[in-house]
Amino acid sequence: MSRPRIAVLPGDGIGPEVMQQTLRLLAAVAPDVEPIMGLIGGAAYVKHQAHFPAATRDLIDDSDAVLFGSVGGPIEQAHLPQWRGCEVNSILALRQHLGVFINHRPARIFPALRALSPLKNERLEACGEVLILRELLGDVYFGKKRTFKENGCMIAEDVATYTEHQITQMAHQAFQTAAARGGQLCSVDKANVLDTSRLWRQVFTAVATDYPTVQLQHMLVDNCAMQLILNPAQFSVIATSNLFGDILSDAASALPGSLGMMPSASFNATGFGLYEPAGGSAPELTGKDVANPMAQMLSLAMLLRHSLDRPAAAAAIEQAIEATLDQGHRTPDLMAAGGQPVGTTGFTDQVLRHLP
Numbered sequence: 001m002s003r004p005r006i007a008v009l010p011g012d013g014i015g016p017e018v019m020q021q022t023l024r025l026l027a028a029v030a031p032d033v034e035p036i037m038g039l040i041g042g043a044a045y046v047k048h049q050a051h052f053p054a055a056t057r058d059l060i061d062d063s064d065a066v067l068f069g070s071v072g073g074p075i076e077q078a079h080l081p082q083w084r085g086c087e088v089n090s091i092l093a094l095r096q097h098l099g100v101f102i103n104h105r106p107a108r109i110f111p112a113l114r115a116l117s118p119l120k121n122e123r124l125e126a127c128g129e130v131l132i133l134r135e136l137l138g139d140v141y142f143g144k145k146r147t148f149k150e151n152g153c154m155i156a157e158d159v160a161t162y163t164e165h166q167i168t169q170m171a172h173q174a175f176q177t178a179a180a181r182g183g184q185l186c187s188v189d190k191a192n193v194l195d196t197s198r199l200w201r202q203v204f205t206a207v208a209t210d211y212p213t214v215q216l217q218h219m220l221v222d223n224c225a226m227q228l229i230l231n232p233a234q235f236s237v238i239a240t241s242n243l244f245g246d247i248l249s250d251a252a253s254a255l256p257g258s259l260g261m262m263p264s265a266s267f268n269a270t271g272f273g274l275y276e277p278a279g280g281s282a283p284e285l286t287g288k289d290v291a292n293p294m295a296q297m298l299s300l301a302m303l304l305r306h307s308l309d310r311p312a313a314a315a316a317i318e319q320a321i322e323a324t325l326d327q328g329h330r331t332p333d334l335m336a337a338g339g340q341p342v343g344t345t346g347f348t349d350q351v352l353r354h355l356p
């Protein structure tokens with residue numbers, strides 16, 4: 001049997017540093033998996049004058065999954081050709097190239113880091129992980145847009161569109177995910193106001209009959225925003241449309257306490273996966289060995305579990321990270337929770353030590 005191949009795209013800023021450390025874990029838990037390195041973002045522009053060059057597309061098309069770092073440069077350099085349009089031309093183009101339509105973003109509360117969360121401990125006590133599933137290819141982001149003048153007044157329009165097919169595809173994925181995680185699914189919409197939401201709710205309700213073990217609940221997005229902060233423990237899996245998912249998943253990312261800990265996974269209709277940290281390239285941390293590598297490492301764990309069917313290797317990484325935190329090792333973004341300071345490399349050394 002041929003070795004699994006994963007396309008590894010470190011990108012810019014802290015991307016290459018956290019990726020380098022994450023690949024040490026890959027070599028330890030799945031030495032047969034072959035990482036094929038590719039350029040994307042500003043790093044690709046320097047060599048190819050393109051943020052998502054053909055060579056990188058070819059490499060992805062020849063892989064079993066993609067592990068992505070982050071792209072983009074310092075805000076004050078945004079005018080330079082290397083950085084102008086970098087995110088749109090690289091990560092957004094990559095998502096479109098792959099046709100990934102669902103984004104999984106788990107917000108996990110690590111017991112050792114509860115003090116870091118902006119929420120009071122008693123609100124977090126029963127809360128392990130909230131998984132937000134966001135639809136990625138529909139809604140106002142992809143509908144017709146125009147800005148025009150009528151009777152001397154400027155008007156702007158962004159059309160939100162969803163097809164029954166798009167929602168059905170999303171709903172099946174959401175029910176299957178919920179079925180594998182305890183059987184609770186909360187579908188979030190704005191069905192009291194929006195036609196797209198009414199269709200969303202209708203389709204989710206119809207698809208529910210195929211999944212009798214899953215308990216479906218509908219919630220309006222404004223209420224959900226409040227409930228996520230008041231009582232996050234009530235949620236297991238939340239499924240929602242593109243715009244609501246964008247906002248709710250960022251709100252949920254505050255629960256664990258640092259952006260540096262949030263992984264994510266996106267899938268297309270064939271199940272091909274793209275895995276990446278939820279945060280960006282953090283240029284101010286670059287080259288200092290201070291970035292938290294957890295989000296990249298947990299993205300690799302998701303890749304091993306979902307794309308390569310290696311649940312034991314995934315669990316080994318997750319448990320070793322938890323043990324490292326329990327022992328008190330902290331990158332600077334986690335120091336508010338107390339503990340011993342370590343850098344990106346030092347944190348990884350500890351995770352490697354705690355692997356089974």
Ligand code: NAD
Nearest residue numbers: 070071072073087091259260279280281282283291292333
């Ligand atoms: P950012 O996510 O890079 O940083 C936001 C905050 O989180 C900063 O305080 C940063 O220090 C912190 N942070 C992020 N990752 C961290 C980590 N691993 N460890 C410790 N702290 C971490 O967002 P920004 O500052 O708004 O943007 C910086 C650059 O990243 C921009 O060029 C932007 O376009 C780009 N960006 C890229 C992506 C992506 O590649 N998917 C996503 C968001 C932003």
